[in-house]
Amino acid sequence: MTDDVLRLDAVTFRRNGREILHGIDLTVRAGEHWALLGPNGAGKTTIVGFCAAQTHPTTGTVDVLGRRLGRVDMQELRRHIGHVNPRHPLRSPLSVLEVVLTGFTGTIDMAMRWEPSVGQIARARRVIAEVGLADRAEYVWPDMSQGERGRALVARALAPEPDLLLLDEPTTGLDVAAREQLLETIDSLARTSPEVASILVTHHLEELPETTSHAMVIAHGDVVASGRVHDVVTTDVITEAFEHPISVGHDGGRWSARAIRTEFRHDFGTLDRR
Incomplete structure (x- = not known):
């Protein structure tokens, strides 16, 4: 018996003749806490639409809670999915x-x-x-x-x-104190609802809960990296995805990101990264 809560296999999605996602693979298992990261326009919202049983892929397959989209009553399936949308x-x-x-x-x-x-x-x-x-x-x-x-x-x-919890940029519009309170609440779910799998969507590393176990980073509709969070949320991966030199830090269970300053050294005629 599989403990897969969500599985996307070779998923593509086209809108108005343009392909937005290019062969996405993702498997989320019970009790895992995933972050979906990437710049604006990367395709995060489209992927969440599949996870929430709201849209169908153009090609490929999506299985949510053991049921395949296209062969199941979407409304009934959505009753088993918790969806946190700050634009409620x-x-x-x-x-x-x-x-x-x-x-x-x-x-x-x-x-x-x-x-x-x-x-x-x-x-x-x-x-x-x-x-x-x-x-x-x-x-x-x-x-x-x-x-x-x-x-x-x-x-x-x-x-x-629910068996699956989706948090779509849940800290949107919050001040620092409210953001931290909400992240504490999300972290507590690992204790109060240990069997629930979750996916949190954001493009800010400081908004990742401490309990994040896995991450997928996407850019331009492609997967840049996917797997254990410490293997994926790295300076190289984030720099590639956001197309800007970003230094990634991790301290006390929380993540941070800051631009790597690049200055032109006139005296040496070389780039100096600080």
Whole structure:
């Protein structure tokens, strides 16, 4: 019996006659925590669309939770996938508890003619506490900070106990304190939900949680490197993907990146990298 949660084999994707992805291979297993890295326009969002069972590849195969896209009810499959999108288009004054409960129905607002069970309410309150919002369960969406919204969306994604968690640039719009709080919440999932596989999409290395175990770096629709995070997130790989000399650092479990300064030495007529 396989423990593969997600598998992409030789996946390509074309839009308006242009090929955006060129033969992507990716296998994510239960309990692994992947980062999907690359510059803007690299194809990260397209790959997430496959992982979220929202789009089909042009060629190649995508298996999500043991079911192949094109042969499965996509809506039913999405109920088993937790998706954290910081651009969640909610406008209604739902409370934190109500936002989390929408994770059971996969809707933006509370579903009409649907009442949560006692067990679902208990589960929602449990994950709200796990993300540090127990004392704010009655806060309403329009009055919440971006950091509180981010943690509420993580709880919403976790409420139905998914097998796969997708975090699509989850720290977008957060200040430093809110970002760090959200990353602490994501790191805690390795303890509270150890069997759940996750994929976090970003182009900022400082936004990688400490629990990141694997990474794929893509550029121009091609895989630059994929595998164990310490083998992939390196100065050479990141420099190649972002097409700029970038020095990658790792300290205390967290990653950093800074440009390698290149100056022209007039006296020697050579490049001096500092």
